Amino acid sequence: MSFPVDVVVMAAGKGTRMKSRRPKVLHRLGGRALAQHVIDTAVRLSARQVVVITGHEAALVEAGLAAPGGAGTALGFVRQEPQLGTGHAVQQAVPVLADDGVTLVLSGDVPLTQVDTLQALLALCGGQCLALLTLDQPDPSGYGRIVRGTDGAVQAIVEQKDASEAQKAITEIYSGIMAVPTQLLRGWLARLDNRNAQNEYYLTDVVKFAVADGVPVQAHRITDAAQVAGVNSPKQLAELERAYQGRRAHELLEQGVRLADPARFDVRGELQCGPDVEIDVGCVFEGRVVLGEGVRIGAHCVIANATLAAGAVIHPFTHIDGEKAGVSVGPGALIGPFARLRPGAQLGAEVHIGNFVEVKNSTLADGAKANHLAYLGDATVGERVNYGAGSITANYDGANKHRTVIEADVHVGSNCVLVAPVTLGAGGTVGGGSTITKDTPAGALSVARGKQVSIPNWQRPRKNPPKG
Numbered sequence: 001m002s003f004p005v006d007v008v009v010m011a012a013g014k015g016t017r018m019k020s021r022r023p024k025v026l027h028r029l030g031g032r033a034l035a036q037h038v039i040d041t042a043v044r045l046s047a048r049q050v051v052v053i054t055g056h057e058a059a060l061v062e063a064g065l066a067a068p069g070g071a072g073t074a075l076g077f078v079r080q081e082p083q084l085g086t087g088h089a090v091q092q093a094v095p096v097l098a099d100d101g102v103t104l105v106l107s108g109d110v111p112l113t114q115v116d117t118l119q120a121l122l123a124l125c126g127g128q129c130l131a132l133l134t135l136d137q138p139d140p141s142g143y144g145r146i147v148r149g150t151d152g153a154v155q156a157i158v159e160q161k162d163a164s165e166a167q168k169a170i171t172e173i174y175s176g177i178m179a180v181p182t183q184l185l186r187g188w189l190a191r192l193d194n195r196n197a198q199n200e201y202y203l204t205d206v207v208k209f210a211v212a213d214g215v216p217v218q219a220h221r222i223t224d225a226a227q228v229a230g231v232n233s234p235k236q237l238a239e240l241e242r243a244y245q246g247r248r249a250h251e252l253l254e255q256g257v258r259l260a261d262p263a264r265f266d267v268r269g270e271l272q273c274g275p276d277v278e279i280d281v282g283c284v285f286e287g288r289v290v291l292g293e294g295v296r297i298g299a300h301c302v303i304a305n306a307t308l309a310a311g312a313v314i315h316p317f318t319h320i321d322g323e324k325a326g327v328s329v330g331p332g333a334l335i336g337p338f339a340r341l342r343p344g345a346q347l348g349a350e351v352h353i354g355n356f357v358e359v360k361n362s363t364l365a366d367g368a369k370a371n372h373l374a375y376l377g378d379a380t381v382g383e384r385v386n387y388g389a390g391s392i393t394a395n396y397d398g399a400n401k402h403r404t405v406i407e408a409d410v411h412v413g414s415n416c417v418l419v420a421p422v423t424l425g426a427g428g429t430v431g432g433g434s435t436i437t438k439d440t441p442a443g444a445l446s447v448a449r450g451k452q453v454s455i456p457n458w459q460r461p462r463k464n465p466p467k468g
């Protein structure tokens with residue numbers, strides 16, 4: 001684009017139909033706030049700045065949005081108090097817009113407009129014209145109608161409540177998105193009035209002024225309704241979520257990822273896949289997830305902030321969340337079913353983590369195995385260690401967390417408690433049922449159990465003793 005683009009995002013409205021206390025534009029789609037999608041789109045357009053107009057719950061909205069790191073786009077907020085209409089909203093931003101640019105007006109509740117659509121709209125504006133994004137809507141009710149003259153040129157946008165019967169029959173609607181040279185916009189906004197059915201200052205009235213001033217009005221007419229669909233209700237939010245997920249799934253399928261069912265697949269962040277990745281139904285990916293070549297994900301896994309190396313297999317119903325510290329799974333590792341990997345779990349090659357095993361802030365070297373019902377927290381586990389069913393690290397003394405070190409080739413029997421800080425020497429064995437409180441020597445068998453006591457002729461107390 002040969003001119004700077006400044007984006008104004010309207011986000012001051014209340015959105016009562018969401019029936020929620022959360023501001024409408026902060027409702028999430030694909031893991032991001034609705035208005036964040038709009039900001040991210042502006043950044044991908046290389047906009048000079050994004051000005052978000054806030055009003056209803058302004059402080060919450062402002063705190064909930066951010067400019068992506070490293071972006072050359074400045075993000076700012078302007079408040080609109082009270083909210084007197086879309087024209088009044090854009091008026092609030094005018095003081096921070098420079099005359100050398102084009103203003104692109106977007107709505108904070110319209111998240112799925114594509115970058116190339118907006119580029120086409122800006123090209124149509126060309127720094128000279130008023131360019132409107134329009135759509136053919138079989139059911140246009142509620143929208144502003146695009147009124148064209150006999151020559152086909154756009155004459156005006158007429159709101160539903162101000163429209164004549166003939167105008168109501170028009171199916172070309174205004175999307176709410178326009179591109180306009182800022183200098184012209186400034187002049188036109190100064191001429192707005194609120195003499196209309198809603199007593200609002202309509203942004204759409206700038207079309208009349210453009211026509212009166214002989215400035216060409218261009219319409220970029222698209223057919224993909226999802227790109228201009230707004231979110232006004234939970235139903236619309238859910239519909240757009242499916243549209244968004246459908247797009248993400250389609251991109252991955254194109255790339256060669258085998259999704260068992262693109263309709264039962266959710267990404268709420270960034271998912272990067274190598275070749276030959278297979279993902280079964282009902283999986284959710286959050287934050288940043290990287291899947292190496294040949295990774296297979298079983299049904300109904302939730303995976304967040306994790307890197308899975310080539311050939312790793314995640315069996316069904318596994319929950320992985322690296323949060324800030326991340327989780328890494330080594331090549332050829334087998335995880336689950338029903339496993340839980342928490343922040344700081346770092347698993348080497350061919351590690352096996354079986355059902356109902358929880359791993360937190362622990363390193364497991366190549367070939368280590370914990371196959372059943374176990375907890376490893378704050379542990380350093382050596383190569384080929386076998387960690388028995390029901391064993392746990394007692395890493396927390398109520399005040400501090402301590403480390404457990406299990407050196408290479410140790411076998412920990414079933415139902416052991418390793419009371420940290422403690423080190424199990426390489427190649428040793430810990431007998432089942434032991435409570436280990438002191439370091440164990442390398443190569444030794446260590447057993448630490450309470451003595452067995454049997455009480456002869458003992459009768460178990462009964463809840464309902466027999467009568468008589």
Ligand code: UD1
Pocket residue numbers: 010011012013014053055080082083084085086087088089107108109142143144145157159173174175176201202203204230
């Ligand atoms: C607007 C358009 C209509 C178009 C429709 C597309 C006007 C007058 N009408 O109508 O032609 O078909 O969008 O969805 O522009 N907002 C503010 N401050 C305000 C009023 C609104 O920030 O004072 C924000 C809202 O939060 C929302 C956006 O502007 O993000 C659009 O407002 P909305 O009330 O939905 O406009 P519509 O009446 O639907």
Ligand code: CA
Pocket residue numbers: 230
């Ligand atoms: Ca609307």
